[in-house]
Amino acid sequence: MKAYKNVLAVAILLFFAKSFGxxxxxxxxxxxxxxxxxxxxxxxxxxDDSGDVFDQLFDADSQWNMVAFPSRASIGRYFESGIGVEAIAAYSQYKEGKIIDGVVNDTDIDYWSIDTRLSYDLNKIIGQTAWFDPYVGVGLGYTDANNQGRGTYNAVVGFRTWLSDNWGIDLNSSGKWSIGDNATNHIQHAAGVVYQFGIEKGLSKKGEEKLALIEELEKERQRVADSIATAKRAEEEAKALAERLAREKREAELAAAEKARQEAEQKRKQQLLDAIESLGKPYFALNSSYLGRESKSVLDGLATLLAETPTLKLRITAHADSRGAEKYNQWLSERRAKRVLDYLTKKGVEADRLIGEGLGETQLTNHCKNDVPCSEAEHRVNRRTEFLVVEY
Structure with a gap:
């Protein structure tokens, strides 16, 4: 039921806040x-020590005794539980002509008392008010009245009204019962100002209820904010997902296109390599850079392929076998490379599409190194020209 009331209160607050700003x-x-x-x-x-207890309680003219100056001082500590512990010192005079213990007093007599008191704040029961602070209490004390000292049991009822957090007015009445039978009972009224210090504040019951409503309202606002944030986050995540899927699709399409292009390029390159490979290699006679009929036939086919493929550029390497000095073989391979380039340019191939290089005996294709016995056929395969694709 309490939760229902809180929810209802929050709903009402939200309605009025939105409706009326x-x-x-x-x-x-x-x-x-x-x-x-x-x-x-x-x-x-x-x-009031007239002896008639509560009869003619407010007969100030004949029964009330007081002095013209402040005559009461008190100090106390009051706790959150509503309990207060106080010490009180009071002074007065039984005035001549007043009724004391049923007899008209014929001379002024000093009165004083020292009391301790345990009080309880009734607002803890009836609820806090802005200014009215009633209390009751009991205590013990010592009083010298009518020239008779006696211990007393005390009971008090009173209230304070507060002008600010610190200053207030205190009105109370105490019944003081003598301990023993040698003295009479009497009533002590008091009126004065009180000052609070060392104050510790907290919320009133209404303040706690308001705080509970504020917390409920804040929870509801947070729930709405969280719902909005969740919806916004879901929307952003959905948008991000759509963008990611679109990006992945584009990337996949680009990757597929790039793969297809590379495969086509690789296929084209392989076709060129196969075409070049099918032509064979020009071979040279021992210690010669002249092109024979078979070598020229290979170069004629290569010139035709270059004419059919204008983007094709080649690196042409010429080689020698291991017989003879290395420097000589290097010089001879360079002449062989030049012979090949000159032949192709005469066939109409642009010079900038050809790179010639002599490698001497540095890249033998078999075991026929220096001082290794080999047949002429084995040496011949090393006196070759090779074609490497640079661009296509």
Whole structure:
């Protein structure tokens, strides 16, 4: 039921806030109360020791005794539980002509008392008010009245009304019962100002209820904000997912296109390599750079292929076998490379599409190194020209 009431209250607050643009509910100074404090008081003491107890209680002319100056001082500590512990000192005079113990007093007599008191704040039961602070209490004390000292049992009822957090007015009446039968009972009235210090504040019951409503409202607002954030996050995630899928699709399409292009290029390159390979290699006679009929036939086929493929550029390497000095073989391979390039340019191939290089005996294709016995056929395969694709 309490949860239902809180939810209903939050709903009402939201409705009115949206409908009328009211300011947000917030705690104010009126929602806080003093939970505990020290309290000092100074005031007047009025003694009624007429002997008739509560008969003619307010007969101030004949029964009330007091002095014209502040005659009561108190100090106390008051706790959040509503309990207060106080010490009180009071002074007065039984005035000449007043009724004391049923007899008209014929001379002024000093009165004083020292009391301790345990009080309880009734607002803890009836609820906090902005200014009215009733209390009851009991205690023990010592009183010298009518020239008779006696211990007393005390009971008090009173209230304080607060002008600010610190200053207030205290009005109370105490019944003081003598311990023993040698003295009479009497009533002590008091009126004065009190000052609170060492104050510790907290929320009143209404303040706590308001705080609970504020917290419920904040939870509801947070829930709405979280819902909006969740929806926005879901929308952003969906948008990001769509963008990622679109990007992945584009990347996949580009990758597929690139793969197809590379495969086509590789196929084209392989076709060129196969075509070049099918032509064979020009071979040279021992110690010769002249092109024979078979070599020229290979170069004629290569010139035709270059004419059919204008983007094709070749690196042409000429080689020698291992017989003879290395420097000689290097020089001879360079002449062989030049012979090949000159032949192809005469056939109409642009010179900038050809790179010639002589490699001497550095790249033998078999075991026929220096001082290794080999047949003429084995040496011949090393006196070759090779064609490497640079661009196509």
């Amino acid at each position: 009211q300011e947000e509910i917030a705690l104010t100074a009126k929602d806080s109360i003093v939970k505990s404090s020290w309290m000092a008081g100074l005031g007047y003491t009025i003694i």
